[in-house]
Amino acid sequence: xxxxxxxxxxxxxxxxxxxxxxxxxxxxxxxxxxxxxxxxxxxxxxxxxxxxxxxxxxxxxxxxxxxxxxxxxxxxxxxxxxxxxxxxxxxxxxxxxxxxxxxxxxxxxxxxxxxxxxxxxxxxxxxxxxxxxxxxxxxxxxxxxx
Amino acid sequence: xxxxxxxxxxxxxxxxxxxxxxxxxxxxxxxxxxxxxxxxxxxxxxxxxxxxxxxxxxxxxxxxxxxxxxxxxxxxxxxxxxxxxxxxxxxxxxxxxxxxxxxxxxxxxxxxxxxxxxxxxxxxxxxxxxxxxxxxxxxxxxxxxxxxxxxxxxxxxxxxxxxxxxxxxxxxxxxxxxxxxxxxxxxxxxxxxxxxxxxxxxxxxxxxxxxxxxxxxxxxxxxxxxxxxxxxxxxxxxxxxxxxxxxxxxxxxxxxxxxxxxxxxxxxxxxxxxxxxxxxxxxxxxxxxxxxxxxxxxxxxxxxxxxxxxxxxxxxxxxxxxxxxxxxxxxxxxxxxxxxxxxxxxxxxxxxxxxxxxxxxxxxxxxxxxxxxxxxxxxxxxxxxxxxxxxxxxxxxxxxxxxxxxxxxxxxxxxxxxxxxxxxxxxxxxxxxxxxxxxxxxxxxxxxxxxxxxxxxxxxxxxxxxxxxxxxxxxxxxxxxxxxxxxxxxxxxxxxxxxxxxxxxxxxxxxxxxxxxxxxxxxxxxxxxxxxxxxxxxxxxxxxxxxxxxxxxxxxxxxxxxxxxxxxxxxxxxxxxxxxxxxxxxxxxxxxxxxxxxxxxxxxxxxxxxxxxxxxxxxxxxxxxxxxxxxxxxxxxxxxxxxxxxxxxxxxxxxxxxxxxxx
Ligand SMILES: Cc1cc2nc3c(=O)[nH]c(=O)nc-3n(C[C@H](O)[C@H](O)[C@H](O)COP(=O)(O)OP(=O)(O)OC[C@H]3O[C@@H](n4cnc5c(N)ncnc54)[C@H](O)[C@@H]3O)c2cc1C
Ligand code: SF4
Ligand code: SF4
Ligand code: FES
Numbered sequence: 001x002x003x004x005x006x007x008x009x010x011x012x013x014x015x016x017x018x019x020x021x022x023x024x025x026x027x028x029x030x031x032x033x034x035x036x037x038x039x040x041x042x043x044x045x046x047x048x049x050x051x052x053x054x055x056x057x058x059x060x061x062x063x064x065x066x067x068x069x070x071x072x073x074x075x076x077x078x079x080x081x082x083x084x085x086x087x088x089x090x091x092x093x094x095x096x097x098x099x100x101x102x103x104x105x106x107x108x109x110x111x112x113x114x115x116x117x118x119x120x121x122x123x124x125x126x127x128x129x130x131x132x133x134x135x136x137x138x139x140x141x142x143x144x145x146x
Numbered sequence: 147x148x149x150x151x152x153x154x155x156x157x158x159x160x161x162x163x164x165x166x167x168x169x170x171x172x173x174x175x176x177x178x179x180x181x182x183x184x185x186x187x188x189x190x191x192x193x194x195x196x197x198x199x200x201x202x203x204x205x206x207x208x209x210x211x212x213x214x215x216x217x218x219x220x221x222x223x224x225x226x227x228x229x230x231x232x233x234x235x236x237x238x239x240x241x242x243x244x245x246x247x248x249x250x251x252x253x254x255x256x257x258x259x260x261x262x263x264x265x266x267x268x269x270x271x272x273x274x275x276x277x278x279x280x281x282x283x284x285x286x287x288x289x290x291x292x293x294x295x296x297x298x299x300x301x302x303x304x305x306x307x308x309x310x311x312x313x314x315x316x317x318x319x320x321x322x323x324x325x326x327x328x329x330x331x332x333x334x335x336x337x338x339x340x341x342x343x344x345x346x347x348x349x350x351x352x353x354x355x356x357x358x359x360x361x362x363x364x365x366x367x368x369x370x371x372x373x374x375x376x377x378x379x380x381x382x383x384x385x386x387x388x389x390x391x392x393x394x395x396x397x398x399x400x401x402x403x404x405x406x407x408x409x410x411x412x413x414x415x416x417x418x419x420x421x422x423x424x425x426x427x428x429x430x431x432x433x434x435x436x437x438x439x440x441x442x443x444x445x446x447x448x449x450x451x452x453x454x455x456x457x458x459x460x461x462x463x464x465x466x467x468x469x470x471x472x473x474x475x476x477x478x479x480x481x482x483x484x485x486x487x488x489x490x491x492x493x494x495x496x497x498x499x500x501x502x503x504x505x506x507x508x509x510x511x512x513x514x515x516x517x518x519x520x521x522x523x524x525x526x527x528x529x530x531x532x533x534x535x536x537x538x539x540x541x542x543x544x545x546x547x548x549x550x551x552x553x554x555x556x557x558x559x560x561x562x563x564x565x566x567x568x569x570x571x572x573x574x575x576x577x578x579x580x581x582x583x584x585x586x587x588x589x590x591x592x593x594x595x596x597x598x599x600x601x602x603x604x605x606x607x608x609x610x611x612x613x614x615x616x617x618x619x620x621x622x623x624x625x626x627x628x629x630x631x632x633x634x635x636x637x638x639x640x641x642x643x644x645x646x647x648x649x650x651x652x653x654x655x656x657x658x659x660x661x662x663x664x665x666x667x668x669x670x671x672x673x674x675x676x677x678x679x680x681x682x683x684x685x686x687x688x689x690x691x692x693x694x695x696x697x698x699x700x701x702x703x704x705x706x707x708x709x710x711x712x713x714x715x716x717x718x719x720x721x722x723x724x725x726x727x728x729x730x731x732x733x734x735x736x737x738x739x740x741x742x743x744x745x746x747x748x749x750x751x752x753x754x755x756x757x758x759x760x761x762x763x764x765x766x767x768x769x770x771x772x773x774x775x776x777x778x779x780x781x782x783x784x785x786x787x788x789x790x791x792x793x794x795x796x797x798x799x800x801x802x803x804x805x806x807x808x809x
Contacts, residue, residue, distance in 0.1 A: 012807055018680060019660065025216045028245030036256040039263055039807045040246055042217070044724065048741075048779030056801055060808035076658050076681065077746045077778035087783065088467055113662045113678070119250070 008064035018070030018076035026115030034122035047080030064129035148179030234277035295323020297478035297688025303708030304355035320425035370683030391428030395448035527636035537643030724794030732789035735766035739781035
């Protein structure tokens with residue numbers, strides 16, 4: 001695939017309030033750079049992320065979606081991220097079926113102390129999505145203009 | 147019709163230097179529902195908050211978006227401002243354009259674009275916000291302190307002083323922690339036991355304090371104000387209520403070869419033991435790994451000699467359940483294991499000891515009654531080498547990256563005490579840097595060098611080799627003179643790095659509190675909330691939060707107590723209104739939500755519904771207890787019929803944010 005130098009991917013990041021959102025804040029406090037492509041949506045826990053939200057993002061033009069939660073065992077609600085892990089695994093087979101490359105969706109554990117990791121993950125993910133190029137937009141056939 | 151006000155903060159230049167705030171305000175003014183959009187220097191200042199209050203009144207706002215720093219900073223500030231002007235506080239949303247925009251981007255154009263999109267997402271969300279009212283939940287007026295070192299003791303005493311009941315759970319047979327093992331304390335050189343043991347006794351005698359020694363926390367349920375904790379009282383095979391601590395059993399016990407952990411294994415104790423003379427509670431404990439009666443049913447001496455019949459070989463672990471309003475963690479620290487440091491010969495040379503072992507060797511209640519003797523041949527050492535930073539400030543994976551903070555000072559203390567008591571002893575200290583930032587600390591260290599002639603050498607010790615004649619060859623480099631040195635030593639003392647107690651990690655999981663990468667508990671805010679954990683109702687005390695000396699530990703312990711008392715004083719606390727609720731018309735009673743709820747907040751009710759044919763039918767539907775729900779949202783995703791939703795983070799709100807970002 002041709003890599004388009006000017007392609008700026010749209011990336012949605014869901015971050016749980018207790019670890020990853022705080023990790024993102026920490027990377028800000030430490031002035032660690034990551035691309036402006038990444039836009040964060042705060043959710044109470046990674047388990048609040050309904051796979052529907054991810055599909056919705058792809059439908060609306062996102063090129064990549066990343067879900068960040070506390071490390072296994074550290075979820076503020078004890079077990080939320082275990083649900084997330086299972087749900088995302090299931091979602092992958094759905095995405096395969098839809099023909100959306102797996103690398104466009106990622107699940108990462110970032111703790112409140114890992115500001116540097118947050119920035120690294122976002123840099124890497126943006127690069128990976130950039131390489132994949134523009135996403136084929138998921139369309140809702142019912143809404144297609146005739 | 148929505149009437150939304152947007153306020154874009156400059157945060158001085160923190161935001162305004164990289165984000166064109168005027169452009170952001172202008173762009174957002176065209177968004178759906180926005181009636182006023184302005185920028186201001188400092189939104190969190192009083193005049194900034196007034197701006198919100200006035201706008202709420204003047205424009206009859208139905209929603210507010212503040213584009214500013216992280217909601218973790220000022221969400222509450224802006225909610226309160228809105229509430230004081232009569233707007234429901236949950237109609238306020240924050241777009242984080244500082245931590246997650248201006249601070250990470252350099253290019254003004256792309257940072258401004260991003261800020262606009264984040265603002266649009268917040269506006270899209272606030273369009274769908276609904277007013278929420280927080281419920282109240284009662285506060286149980288009892289506190290739990292986990293760990294009975296000086297930190298836990300001080301916290302418990304302070305809470306009890308305020309008139310609240312407090313329980314200490316200590317995993318060892320006695321409270322006291324590491325301070326009970328220390329000989330004298332820097333920077334004043336007063337004896338640790340003399341200042342600690344009165345406090346231990348005070349805790350034992352205080353009518354508000356209950357000490358559960360030889361106990362552990364095995365489960366924690368609930369939330370701030372209302373925790374339910376299961377405490378495991380480990381079998382000590384002695385009835386605590388009967389034992390008088392006379393110690394007769396420990397004298398008569400035939401099993402005398404048990405390594406004494408209180409003396410760091412430097413001498414032996416009996417299978418039935420009391421850790422030290424001033425132990426609190428002063429109750430014997432039988433070690434089942436060594437007790438002949440418990441191992442092979444032959445002995446029973448202690449039971450025969452005990453005049454009060456306290457010995458109970460059949461005792462089992464007991465579990466008690468107790469409710470608490472606040473929990474304070476005070477699990478302290480331990481020196482690291484030195485198995486990765488073979489170059490110091492610690493594992494095979496008895497005369498290479500850790501600093502904590504040295505404390506016992508010098509302690510009047512220690513194995514040698516306070517006379518400093520080499521562990522190997524019980525002779526007086528004439529040359530002693532101290533190695534600092536063993537396992538601290540390491541850039542490899544062998545040790546810890548952090549500075550253990552207390553070692554410079556206690557090494558100066560040890561050196562000084564040895565020179566004071568045994569002036570014929572030469573003392574060398576190898577250091578990387580000497581760090582003495584505390585009050586009277588540098589003076590203390592300088593006294594060691596100037597008054598006591600301790601030889602401080604900036605350099606690293608490369609190898610410690612025991613020799614056939616019983617001496618120890620210490621090979622080191624002197625960084626200032628750039629020389630290789632060999633010191634013919636009698637003893638080597640390793641200032642060993644400290645790390646959190648191993649039980650801290652599983653405890654953090656039970657308490658759902660955060661830890662840093664080194665397993666120290668993380669405070670809610672490193673500067674502004676240093677004694678609270680991010681989990682409401684759980685406070686941090688002492689070295690479990692980071693390396694600390696005693697004065698710092700005690701200061702934090704009292705601060706944690708003050709925070710806990712502040713909570714216990716309240717009769718009830720406002721709950722988080724961002725809880726789940728199910729739409730009864732859509733719920734099919736499938737129980738999917740109940741299975742994922744970690745708090746058991748979901749129950750089922752049979753309700754009557756009118757059916758299309760005008761009959762009524764009874765259906766089973768989910769109902770969420772808002773006082774128990776913590777708002778994680780797990781159930782909302784599990785619900786196959788879309789009946790379950792979360793206040794404040796509803797499906798439609800999050801979708802609206804997604805849409806705004808992807809547009
Ligand atoms: C060699 C050495 C010399 C020192 N000298 C000095 C000095 O001269 N002056 C000075 O100011 N400081 C000195 N210190 C530091 C001092 O020891 C600490 O500041 C202090 O002990 C910290 O108290 P703490 O209560 O936080 O932790 P600790 O003393 O470690 O107490 C923690 C307690 O919690 C218990 N616990 C742990 N986990 C659990 C659990 N899961 N459940 C129940 N209970 C648990 C432990 O058994 C222990 O009793 C020295 C330290 C060392 C190692
Ligand atoms: S959001 Fe749902 S799963 Fe989470 S605590 Fe509340 S009821 Fe339980
Ligand atoms: S998962 Fe949904 S449908 Fe099933 S019981 Fe819970 S709220 Fe009702
Ligand atoms: S709170 Fe972070 S994953 Fe659950």
